[in-house]
Amino acid sequence: MITEINNSLYDQFIADFEERAARIENESVYSLRKKAMEQFKLLGFPSTKVEDWKYTNVMPFLSADFTFKQPVNTNTTEVGIQQFRIAALECYQIVLLNGEYQPQLSDEIVNKNISVTSLKESYQEETFQKNFGQQLNLNKHHFGALNTAFFKDGLFITTKDNAVAEKPLHIIYLFDSDANLFIQPRHLFVFGKNSNTTLIETYVAANVNSKVFINSVSEITMGENASLHHYNIQTPHDGTVLINHTEVNQKDSSCYNNYCTSFPGADLIRNNLNVALEGENIGSHLYGLYLVADKQLIDNHTLVDHRKPHCQSNELYKGVMKENALGVFNGKVLVRKDAQKTNAFQQNNNLMLSSSAVIESKPQLEIFADDVKCSHGSTVGRFNEDALFYLRSRGISEEQAIALLINAFVFDVTEKIPIPAIQLHINKLIEQSLNELETVS
Amino acid sequence: MGVDIEVLKNVSGEEYKYGFSTDIEMDMAPIGLNEETVRFISQKKNEPEWLLEWRLKGLNQFFQSNKPTWQNFELPDIDFQKIFYYAAPRNKSNLNSLDEVDPELLITFEKLGIPLTEQKLLAGVAVDAVFDSVSVVTTFKEKLNEMGIIFCSFGEAVQEYPELVKKYLGSVVPYTDNFYASLNAAVFSDGSFAYIPKGVRCPMELSTYFRINAENTGQFERTLIIADEGSYVSYLEGCTAPKRDENQLHAAVVELVALDNAEIKYSTVQNWYPGDKDGNGGIYNFVTKRGICKGINSKISWTQVETGSAITWKYPSVILKGDNSTGEFYSVALTRNKQIADTGTKMIHLGKNTRSRIISKGISAGHGNNSYRGLVSVSKGADNSRNFTQCDSLLIGDECGAHTFPYIESKNNTAILEHEATTSKIGEDQIFYLNQRGIDTEQAVALIVNGYAREVLNQLPMEFAVEAQKLLAISLEGSVG
Numbered sequence: 001m002i003t004e005i006n007n008s009l010y011d012q013f014i015a016d017f018e019e020r021a022a023r024i025e026n027e028s029v030y031s032l033r034k035k036a037m038e039q040f041k042l043l044g045f046p047s048t049k050v051e052d053w054k055y056t057n058v059m060p061f062l063s064a065d066f067t068f069k070q071p072v073n074t075n076t077t078e079v080g081i082q083q084f085r086i087a088a089l090e091c092y093q094i095v096l097l098n099g100e101y102q103p104q105l106s107d108e109i110v111n112k113n114i115s116v117t118s119l120k121e122s123y124q125e126e127t128f129q130k131n132f133g134q135q136l137n138l139n140k141h142h143f144g145a146l147n148t149a150f151f152k153d154g155l156f157i158t159t160k161d162n163a164v165a166e167k168p169l170h171i172i173y174l175f176d177s178d179a180n181l182f183i184q185p186r187h188l189f190v191f192g193k194n195s196n197t198t199l200i201e202t203y204v205a206a207n208v209n210s211k212v213f214i215n216s217v218s219e220i221t222m223g224e225n226a227s228l229h230h231y232n233i234q235t236p237h238d239g240t241v242l243i244n245h246t247e248v249n250q251k252d253s254s255c256y257n258n259y260c261t262s263f264p265g266a267d268l269i270r271n272n273l274n275v276a277l278e279g280e281n282i283g284s285h286l287y288g289l290y291l292v293a294d295k296q297l298i299d300n301h302t303l304v305d306h307r308k309p310h311c312q313s314n315e316l317y318k319g320v321m322k323e324n325a326l327g328v329f330n331g332k333v334l335v336r337k338d339a340q341k342t343n344a345f346q347q348n349n350n351l352m353l354s355s356s357a358v359i360e361s362k363p364q365l366e367i368f369a370d371d372v373k374c375s376h377g378s379t380v381g382r383f384n385e386d387a388l389f390y391l392r393s394r395g396i397s398e399e400q401a402i403a404l405l406i407n408a409f410v411f412d413v414t415e416k417i418p419i420p421a422i423q424l425h426i427n428k429l430i431e432q433s434l435n436e437l438e439t440v441s
Numbered sequence: 442m443g444v445d446i447e448v449l450k451n452v453s454g455e456e457y458k459y460g461f462s463t464d465i466e467m468d469m470a471p472i473g474l475n476e477e478t479v480r481f482i483s484q485k486k487n488e489p490e491w492l493l494e495w496r497l498k499g500l501n502q503f504f505q506s507n508k509p510t511w512q513n514f515e516l517p518d519i520d521f522q523k524i525f526y527y528a529a530p531r532n533k534s535n536l537n538s539l540d541e542v543d544p545e546l547l548i549t550f551e552k553l554g555i556p557l558t559e560q561k562l563l564a565g566v567a568v569d570a571v572f573d574s575v576s577v578v579t580t581f582k583e584k585l586n587e588m589g590i591i592f593c594s595f596g597e598a599v600q601e602y603p604e605l606v607k608k609y610l611g612s613v614v615p616y617t618d619n620f621y622a623s624l625n626a627a628v629f630s631d632g633s634f635a636y637i638p639k640g641v642r643c644p645m646e647l648s649t650y651f652r653i654n655a656e657n658t659g660q661f662e663r664t665l666i667i668a669d670e671g672s673y674v675s676y677l678e679g680c681t682a683p684k685r686d687e688n689q690l691h692a693a694v695v696e697l698v699a700l701d702n703a704e705i706k707y708s709t710v711q712n713w714y715p716g717d718k719d720g721n722g723g724i725y726n727f728v729t730k731r732g733i734c735k736g737i738n739s740k741i742s743w744t745q746v747e748t749g750s751a752i753t754w755k756y757p758s759v760i761l762k763g764d765n766s767t768g769e770f771y772s773v774a775l776t777r778n779k780q781i782a783d784t785g786t787k788m789i790h791l792g793k794n795t796r797s798r799i800i801s802k803g804i805s806a807g808h809g810n811n812s813y814r815g816l817v818s819v820s821k822g823a824d825n826s827r828n829f830t831q832c833d834s835l836l837i838g839d840e841c842g843a844h845t846f847p848y849i850e851s852k853n854n855t856a857i858l859e860h861e862a863t864t865s866k867i868g869e870d871q872i873f874y875l876n877q878r879g880i881d882t883e884q885a886v887a888l889i890v891n892g893y894a895r896e897v898l899n900q901l902p903m904e905f906a907v908e909a910q911k912l913l914a915i916s917l918e919g920s921v922g
Contacts, residue, residue: 352854365845367864370836374864378849381857
C-alpha cells in the first residue's frame with residue numbers, strides 16, 4: 001500500500017517515532033502510541049483501493065517535503081487574531097497556533113465548571129486516562145492511527161456535571177510557518193451529565209505561503225442528558241490539506257448537533273464524523289454544507305451508529321460544486337440488532353454549477369433490526385431552468401437569480417443554525433464564495 | 442405481530458419442491474480445473490481453434506486473479522479443483538424430435554412444469570432447456586427459423602453461426618471482467634444463443650430453463666442475445682436444482698447486445714435450491730449479467746425475481762452507449778433462513794439523453810441478509826441523462842439484515858440523478874386490518890409482500906408473473922408473522 005511517492009515521508013515518520021521513543025512522556029500514552037505505530041506500519045497511507053478512500057487520492061498531497069518541527073519565530077499577535085473573530089458573537093476565544101494551545105492569546109474562562117487545558121499537560125488527569133483513545137478504531141483509520149502515534153498537543157476540554165456554558169467556546173486554528181508543515185493536533189472533549197455547551201471550531205486562512213497538512217483527531221464524550229452544539233467552519237487557505245476526524249460518543253438522552261460547513265480554499269478537506277449512539281433516547285443531528293471551488297476536493301464521510309433502542313438521527317448534507325470541483329459524500333447509517341424503534345433519516349443533495357464538476361455520492365444503510373424506520377435520499381442535478389426563467393422574467397439579473405437559487409438551496413441547512421451571529425457569518429461566507437463564481441454554464 | 446412471531450417461527454417452511462434428482466447416465470469431464478479440462482470441454486464440443494484459445498486466455502486470467510473481497514458477506518472457500526466442469530446427459534447426439542430424448546429427462550422437465558412438448562402450443566413459449574451444463578432440447582425452432590430468428594444452444598451456434606458468435610462473444614463481458622467471468626470463459630459448457638434479425642419482433646417469449654442435476658458439478662452456461670436494428674425480444678430464464686448437502690457453484694455469464702432501435706427484455710425467476718434452514722447446501726449463484734445499448738434509441742430491461750440460492754451475487758447491468766437509450770432494472774430479492782443476497786445493478790451512462798430506472802425491492806426474513814449494491818455513473822459526454830433509483834427493504838423478524846450501498850457518480854452537470862431508499866417492517870396496523878377481515882396472518886403477509894413487490898412483478902410476462910407470485914408466497918410461508 002505504500003507507494004514510491006510517499007516512501008520518504010513514511011521513513012521520516014518512522015525516524016521521528018524512534019526519536020520520540022527516547023523520551024517517554026507517559027507510560028499509558030506511550031503504549032497506545034506504540035500500538036498505533038504498529039498499526040500504521042501495517043496500513044500505510046490509504047490508496048484509492050481502500051473503500052473509504054475510493055474517490056479521494058491523498059498520495060499527491062503527501063509528496064511535498066514536510067517538517068514536523070514547530071517553527072520558532074512566529075509573528076502572530078493578538079491584534080492579528082481579531083480578524084478571525086465571528087462578528088457580534090459573545091464567546092470564549094481559544095487559540096491554537098500550528099496545533100498547539102496558546103493560553104496567552106486565548107480568553108480566560110471565568111466559568112469554573114469548564115476547564116480548558118493543553119492536552120500534553122493533562123496526562124495525569126483521571127478523566128483523561130478514562131476517556132483518551134477509547135473511541136477511535138486504530139485498525140480502520142489510517143490517519144487516525146498516524147495521529148495517535150505522533151500527536152504533539154491539542155486541547156483537553158471538560159465540563160462538570162450540570163455545567164452550562166454561558167458563552168460558546170470558539171476554537172481558532174491558526175497556521176504560521178515558512179516551511180511546509182505536517183501537524184497532527186489531538187483533542188479530547190468530555191462533557192458531563194446534564195451539561196450544555198456550544199463548541200465552534202474554525203480553520204482560518206492565515207498568511208502562510210507554505211503547504212500545511214493537518215491531520216486532526218477529536219474525541220468527544222457526552223454524558224447522560226448532555227447537549228452539545230458543535231460547529232465546524234472550514235475556510236483554510238490554498239495549499240492546505242485538512243483531514244479532520246471526529247469521534248462522538250453519546251450516552252442516554254443526550255443530544256448532539258453538528259454543523260459542518262466547508263468553503264473554498266483548501267486543496268483537500270476530508271471530514272470523518274463518526275457518531276456512536278450508545279444509550280437510549282438519543283438525538284443526533286448532522287447538518288453539512290460544502291461549497292467546492294475549482295480543483296478543490298471536499299470529502300465528507302459520516303457514520304451514524306445506532307447501538308441502542310429508541311434513538312433518532314437526522315442527517316442533511318448539501319453541496320454546491322463549481323468549476324472543476326470534486327465533491328464526495330459518503331454517509332452510512334448502521335442500525336444494530338438491539339437498536340429497535342430507531343428512526344434514522346439521511347439526505348444528500350448536490351447542485352452542479354459547472355459542466356466539469358464531479359460528484360460522487362454514496363449513501364449507505366446497514367440495518368440489522370426490524371422495527372425501524374430508516375430512509376435515505378440522494379440527488380444530483382443543476383438548478384431548475386424554469387425557476388431561473390421565472391426570476392429573469394421579473395427583471396432579476398442572471399447572477400442575482402442564480403445567487404438567489406443557491407441561497408434557497410442551502411437555506412435548508414443554514415436555517416438549522418440556532419445562533420443568529422453564526423448564521424449571519426456563514427451566510428456571509430457563502431456570499432463571498434459565490435461572488436468568486438465567475439462563469440456559470 | 443408479537444403473538445404471531447412465536448407461532449410462525451415454529452411452523453416449518455414449505456419444502457423445496459424441486460429438490461428431486463434424476464438418474465441419468467452422464468458424460469463427465471475429469472474432476473478439477475486445468476488446461477486439460479478446458480481442452481476436453483472444447484474437444485467434446487468440437488469447437489474451432491479460436492474459441493479454444495479464448496477459453497485458455499480466460500483460464501490464464503482466472504489463475505492470475507484473486508478472489509474478490511469487497512462483497513458484503515463471508516465468501517465461502519470454494520475448492521475449484523473439486524468440481525466437475527462438464528456434465529452432460531449421455532446419448533445426446535443428433536436428436537431429431539422429442540421422442541428420441543431420454544424419457545427420464547422428459548419426466549424431469551414434466552415435473553418441473555416446463556412446456557417442452559410442442560403439444561403445449563398454447564403456452565406460446567419457445568424453450569431451450571439446459572440440463573446440467575448442456576442444452577438438451579430447443580422447441581419451436583422451425584417456426585422461429587421462418588422469421589430468421591436464431592434460437593439455439595450455444596454449442597450449436599458455435600458450429601452454425603461462428604461469425605456471429607465470434608463477433609459478439611466477450612464483447613460485453615470480456616474474459617478479463619471479473620474472477621467468475623474468467624472462470625466461465627474458460628469452462629463454459631453450453632447455454633443459449635439468440636439472434637433477432639433487423640426489424641423482426643419476436644412473436645413469442647424465448648425461454649431457457651436451467652437445471653443442475655449431477656453431484657459436485659458446477660454449472661457454467663453462457664447466454665448471448667443479439668437484437669439487430671429495430672428488433673424486439675423478450676427472454677425468460679428459470680432455474681432449479683436438486684437438494685444436496687454440498688454447495689454447488691453456478692457461475693454463468695449473460696451478454697446482451699441491442700443495436701439501433703432494438704429492445705431486449707430479460708426476465709429471470711431464479712429458484713435454485715437455497716439450502717436447508719440451517720444453511721447447509723444450496724447453490725452459490727455468482728452470475729455476471731450485462732447488456733449494452735449499442736445503438737441509438739435502444740432499450741434493455743432486466744427483471745429478476747430472486748428467491749433461491751444460498752448466496753445470490755449478481756449485478757445485471759446496462760451500458761447506455763447509444764444516444765437516447767434506456768436501461769431498466771426491476772428486482773425482487775427474497776432471503777430467508779440463512780440465505781444471502783448481494784445484488785443490484787450498474788447503469789453506465791455514456792450516450793446523450795440516456796435514461797435509466799432502478800426499482801429494487803428486498804425482503805429479508807429469518808436470518809437472511811439482503812444487500813442492494815448499485816452504481817449509477819454519468820460520464821462527461823452523457824448530457825441530459827436521467828436516473829431514478831428506488832430501493833426499498835422489508836424486514837421480517839429481528840434476526841435478518843438489510844443493507845444498501847448505492848454509488849452515485851456524476852461528471853456532467855446536466856444530468857439529474859435521484860436516489861431514494863427506505864427500510865421498514867410490515868405495519869402492525871396493516872396486518873390487523875387484514876386480520877379483522879378474516880384473512881389469517883400468513884396470507885396477510887403474502888398479500889402485503891405481493892403488493893410491495895407488485896411494481897416489479899408487473900414487469901414480468903404473464904406466465905412468469907403468476908409463477909413468481911406463488912413463489913414469493915411459498916418462500917415466505919413459515920418464516921413470517
